[in-house]
Amino acid sequence: MTRVGPDGEAADDGGVVDRRRHVSDYFRLERWELATDDPDAPTVMAGRTPVDDHQRGPGDGLRTGGLLTGIDSLGGFTSGLAVLPRWIVTTSLTATVSELSHVGPLRLRADVLRRGRNSVVTALDVVDEGADDRHVAAATMTCAVLDPDALTLEFTRPFALPMPEPQADPVDPVTFFCIEPGTGPVTRLRLEDQLRNPWGILHGGAVAMLADEAACRAAAAVVPGVGALAATDVVLHYLRPVRVGPVEARCTVLGTRSGRTVVRVAIHDVGADDRLVTLGSVTVVTV
Amino acid sequence: MAYAGYPPPEHLLRDLGMEAELTTETSARVRTRVTPEVSAPDGSVRAGVLATLVDIVGGSIAAPVLYPDRMATADLSVQLVGPPVGPWVEARGTVLRRGRTTLVIEALVVAVDEDGADTTVDGRPADPVAWASMTFAVLPARDGTPTGPMVVDLPMRWTFDGRPFDRPVFDALPIVVLDGPAGRVSVTNRPYLHNYIGAVQGGVAAMLAEAAGAEALGAACGRDGSGMVVTDLQIAYLALGKVGPVVTSTRVLAAGPGSRAGAVVELRDTGADDRLTTVVNVTAEPVVAVGRAS
Numbered sequence: 001m002t003r004v005g006p007d008g009e010a011a012d013d014g015g016v017v018d019r020r021r022h023v024s025d026y027f028r029l030e031r032w033e034l035a036t037d038d039p040d041a042p043t044v045m046a047g048r049t050p051v052d053d054h055q056r057g058p059g060d061g062l063r064t065g066g067l068l069t070g071i072d073s074l075g076g077f078t079s080g081l082a083v084l085p086r087w088i089v090t091t092s093l094t095a096t097v098s099e100l101s102h103v104g105p106l107r108l109r110a111d112v113l114r115r116g117r118n119s120v121v122t123a124l125d126v127v128d129e130g131a132d133d134r135h136v137a138a139a140t141m142t143c144a145v146l147d148p149d150a151l152t153l154e155f156t157r158p159f160a161l162p163m164p165e166p167q168a169d170p171v172d173p174v175t176f177f178c179i180e181p182g183t184g185p186v187t188r189l190r191l192e193d194q195l196r197n198p199w200g201i202l203h204g205g206a207v208a209m210l211a212d213e214a215a216c217r218a219a220a221a222v223v224p225g226v227g228a229l230a231a232t233d234v235v236l237h238y239l240r241p242v243r244v245g246p247v248e249a250r251c252t253v254l255g256t257r258s259g260r261t262v263v264r265v266a267i268h269d270v271g272a273d274d275r276l277v278t279l280g281s282v283t284v285v286t287v
Numbered sequence: 288m289a290y291a292g293y294p295p296p297e298h299l300l301r302d303l304g305m306e307a308e309l310t311t312e313t314s315a316r317v318r319t320r321v322t323p324e325v326s327a328p329d330g331s332v333r334a335g336v337l338a339t340l341v342d343i344v345g346g347s348i349a350a351p352v353l354y355p356d357r358m359a360t361a362d363l364s365v366q367l368v369g370p371p372v373g374p375w376v377e378a379r380g381t382v383l384r385r386g387r388t389t390l391v392i393e394a395l396v397v398a399v400d401e402d403g404a405d406t407t408v409d410g411r412p413a414d415p416v417a418w419a420s421m422t423f424a425v426l427p428a429r430d431g432t433p434t435g436p437m438v439v440d441l442p443m444r445w446t447f448d449g450r451p452f453d454r455p456v457f458d459a460l461p462i463v464v465l466d467g468p469a470g471r472v473s474v475t476n477r478p479y480l481h482n483y484i485g486a487v488q489g490g491v492a493a494m495l496a497e498a499a500g501a502e503a504l505g506a507a508c509g510r511d512g513s514g515m516v517v518t519d520l521q522i523a524y525l526a527l528g529k530v531g532p533v534v535t536s537t538r539v540l541a542a543g544p545g546s547r548a549g550a551v552v553e554l555r556d557t558g559a560d561d562r563l564t565t566v567v568n569v570t571a572e573p574v575v576a577v578g579r580a581s
Contacts, residue, residue: 091389092422094364094521096568098541098549113566114525118388119361119424121523123551123566135540138551138568140523142362142422144388232547233519233570235364237391237420239384255368255414257518258572262368264418279383279393281366281418283519285547 051104059100065212069205103130191245215282218251244271301449339490373398373406470503470537500569530558
């Protein structure tokens with residue numbers, strides 16, 4: 001059984017805090033719940049991430065994989081709060097990025113659209129506070145509601161988690177997410193322990209970052225004379241949890257339309273009988 | 288795989304002239320003819336029509352896989368890749384994962400010739416027309432639902448025969464533009480547009496979002512709706528549109544020379560307390576060329 005304490009930190013059965021917020025801490029994601037007077041109102045949360053220089057991508061803003069990590073973290077948490085005492089696991093994430101250049105910080109908002117017996121649908125919106133709240137991204141995520149016996153959760157409501165301090169020795173996202181160097185249609189990620197979420201599986205944000213990097217490498221390999229590339233529209237279906245690793249993203253470039261290259265991304269857990277764990281598509285543009 | 292009595296004789300799916308084949312227990316293909324009536328201003332097949340095709344191929348797979356349970360489309364995404372270069376477009380779907388509460392399906396849309404072969408360009412297979420994926424929510428069988436085996440002889444083929452459109456598909460529904468720049472469009476709920484449980488069909492919702500997004504983004508870019516082509520739809524189906532009219536509202540996220548054109552379209556059932564039924568992320572681009580498959 002896994003227990004999550006009032007400040008959102010995962011703890012083991014012995015009550016010893018196991019700080020596994022590593023991924024969202026890397027992007028210094030601040031999170032807070034927007035309280036309402038109506039106890040039956042859907043859960044609403046907000047977040048803020050500063051866009052540190054070492055996390056900027058080719059578009060001069062937060063890399064799309066980083067943006068998706070923030071969206072996954074905030075959206076997942078919001079969806080989970082909406083179904084307490086049960087919790088959730090993300091099953092699909094779709095996002096469209098309208099602006100790749102960011103001043104920062106970015107502010108996120110998550111609204112639960114539908115809370116069903118088996119699933120929760122949450123909409124997320126991202127704006128650039130440093131650019132007069134210019135729109136950055138819109139996303140929708142669907143989460144499956146987990147068996148209530150799987151874990152015990154305790155939160156102080158309204159929930160709030162401050163922005164983590166800057167890293168003393170920052171590394172770029174590809175290094176942080178243990179994505180191996182390479183080119184072409186196949187990109188590999190080493191499943192290091194710090195990339196696991198509190199439930200011990202690969203963090204959805206890490207999957208998104210892998211999809212981003214892999215799609216850009218695949219497109220660069222087939223589009224002649226292409227410059228720097230960045231991911232925009234993303235569709236990800238999280239089919240099965242990643243438990244073993246290494247994790248391999250195998251890409252197929254489907255075609256290019258008006259400068260937008262659509263890449264199919266199939267992600268496999270190589271150490272778990274090579275099973276397909278995530279399938280999706282990433283649209284890549286030249287910046 | 289059609290449910291008994293569905294679609295009725297007068298129905299959108301019949302007028303789209305869909306031809307379907309369940310090829311294996313977990314895969315199917317459904318095709319429709321490329322005509323000016325189902326095409327966008329640049330000659331590509333409308334994203335909403337492709338979404339309808341994909342929804343049907345997914346449903347054709349899901350029905351026997353889930354039997355005696357039934358299903359409802361929970362989400363659907365379609366991304367246009369290349370223009371159709373053949374007389375038909377065909378969605379080929381396959382199961383990715385069958386879970387206790389959901390079924391996930393991937394579909395590739397390709398151009399095919401009259402004989403069903405992949406269309407070639409300069410001796411090579413043409414680029415895909417679109418990539419799509421969808422999730423079905425499993426609706427458990429109720430008491431009284433037949434639980435005997437569903438016998439399917441493979442391959443299983445069927446055709447939805449109807450009357451070919453004599454006007455653009457948006458006019459046949461019909462979609463009514465209430466306020467173009469605001470992305471407010473409407474459709475009346477009627478049997479012609481129903482899914483098998485009597486609500487507005489998922490593909491119709493996609494077409495409604497496509498029309499609303501094109502209108503709003505066209506206005507934001509200094510064009511009318513016909514000056515934009517919707518290339519991506521990311522659809523979340525939240526509730527059934529059972530009463531109607533179903534009316535959209537649209538929030539433009541970005542539109543201009545320096546940014547991509549995107550919008551969020553919400554569909555509400557105005558006859559059911561304005562219930563939010565569907566949320567769609569829409570991406571569009573200006574029309575740059577007009578071409579159409581012969």
